[in-house]
Amino acid sequence: MRFSCSVAWIVICVTSAPPDPAEPCPGGEQVWAYFAGEVDFGDGVAEPCNPSIKECWFDAEVQYGPDEHGVYHVVWADGTPSFREVHGSQLLRLDSDKACGTAAALQASQDRGPIAPTLLLRLHWEASDDAWHADAVAKLREDFGPEEVIDDFDWHVIMRFKHTAACEEVRDLLQNLLNLCEDPESCFRHPYVQAVEYEACESAGTEVPQRESLEL
Numbered sequence: 001m002r003f004s005c006s007v008a009w010i011v012i013c014v015t016s017a018p019p020d021p022a023e024p025c026p027g028g029e030q031v032w033a034y035f036a037g038e039v040d041f042g043d044g045v046a047e048p049c050n051p052s053i054k055e056c057w058f059d060a061e062v063q064y065g066p067d068e069h070g071v072y073h074v075v076w077a078d079g080t081p082s083f084r085e086v087h088g089s090q091l092l093r094l095d096s097d098k099a100c101g102t103a104a105a106l107q108a109s110q111d112r113g114p115i116a117p118t119l120l121l122r123l124h125w126e127a128s129d130d131a132w133h134a135d136a137v138a139k140l141r142e143d144f145g146p147e148e149v150i151d152d153f154d155w156h157v158i159m160r161f162k163h164t165a166a167c168e169e170v171r172d173l174l175q176n177l178l179n180l181c182e183d184p185e186s187c188f189r190h191p192y193v194q195a196v197e198y199e200a201c202e203s204a205g206t207e208v209p210q211r212e213s214l215e216l
Contacts, residue, residue, distance in 0.1 A: 063084075
């Protein structure tokens with residue numbers, strides 16, 4: 001990926017409230033987007049990115065999205081063919097620096113029917129390492145006992161529970177712990193989880209449907 005002088009970065013805050021229901025970014029909109037690959041910082045050595053590094057944000061255009069997980073497909077301004085799937089929280093509008101919304105996708109999924117009680121967790125940036133990511137998912141599964149775990153993302157894990165009470169218990173435990181952080185990006189109150197990014201603990205009944213219809 002070529003270096004761009006036009007870069008931006010996002011400061012991510014942990015709160016106990018649901019995400020702001022921002023409007024999704026339409027196809028064709030120009031955005032700043034986080035590139036999850038490697039970049040050359042000028043010394044000739046490619047180094048892995050993380051979202052806190054401003055040199056890892058580049059010009060892009062939204063091609064389509066968001067999907068049911070809040071992920072957009074983008075086209076990089078310099079034509080780079082890789083890492084074109086970017087979560088809405090890592091796309092910034094040029095006119096406001098606000099993230100592209102994912103609420104419309106979440107609502108569309110909910111309109112198709114009840115979903116299981118759900119938590120969307122954002123992991124620490126170390127999750128870009130495959131071994132670290134695998135350990136984190138295994139430990140979260142062991143500690144919290146969700147009925148289903150979706151871990152197809154670099155920095156996010158979706159956990160779904162059979163009962164509302166179990167979802168709320170995990171949500172409250174994590175939020176109470178993470179709210180003690182003064183700087184969420186450098187805080188390891190929880191060794192794997194940086195934030196509870198979305199929660200819908202009261203959105204379903206007691207039975208977990210099959211994966212095909214279990215969409216966030």
